[in-house]
């Protein structure tokens with residue numbers, strides 16, 4: 001039987017894209033799900049879940065939230081955190097580059113403040129991204145942040161034990177993070193993935209399946225699972 005049945009899971013960014021699919025799979029597996037985002041529930045997708053409103057950069061709000069749900073079992077953070085700087089590094093506005101690290105600060109805030117409030121048999125999953133280990137034009141800021149996320153997971157595994165911490169590293173995934181619409185959206189995805197071993201955009205549920213594996217399997221910690229269409233391998 002799944003270790004997720006009857007457990008409580010908190011999913012930051014659980015109202016959209018990858019986080020939403022993780023929240024849905026956790027719920028389907030029998031876990032009680034709490035989502036956290038700045039806008040709260042975005043609609044019927046979060047039916048049956050508790051939807052909390054908080055910013056992952058607001059440590060006071062996080063302390064209140066974790067105290068409210070003290071003893072919870074699983075923590076997932078898929079919140080983008082803030083803006084992303086895209087473009088050639090040597091032309092980059094460094095305020096924008098540094099602002100991209102909001103994602104890392106959001107992740108580390110939730111692990112620092114959440115882990116002490118979790119069940120000892122619990123587990124954490126964070127989401128990095130394939131530019132962490134594969135250079136792509138314009139993606140150096142995002143890749144540097146992703147690299148820091150993955151390094152944090154591997155090192156922090158030693159300090160949060162017996163709680164487990166792992167990461168999922170997605171390639172390009174079709175989520176609301178991308179604003180393009182209609183034909184322009186498909187053209188962007190086709191162009192961006194045409195040289196991949198699996199030449200298509202990924203689905204958020206494909207990433208969510210890996211997160212569920214990492215939460216459920218009790219013999220994995222400090223690991224990163226790549227769900228990237230073979231980007232890093234190519």
Ligand SMILES: NC(=O)c1ccc[n+]([C@@H]2O[C@H](COP(=O)([O-])OP(=O)(O)OC[C@H]3O[C@@H](n4cnc5c(N)ncnc54)[C@H](OP(=O)(O)O)[C@@H]3O)[C@@H](O)[C@H]2O)c1
Nearest residue numbers: 013016017018037038039055056079080081129173175177
């Ligand atoms: N999509 C991809 O191609 C891709 C590829 C590699 C890695 N990733 C990573 O996967 C993760 C999820 O991305 P996604 O594509 O699923 O994004 P998304 O669809 O835009 O969803 C982002 C979620 O995070 C929440 N959020 C953002 N900033 C927040 C903050 N400061 N505090 C609390 N909640 C916040 C959003 O809700 P509110 O706006 O209401 O707060 C939303 O629920 C991100 O870390 C992203 O970098 C995505």
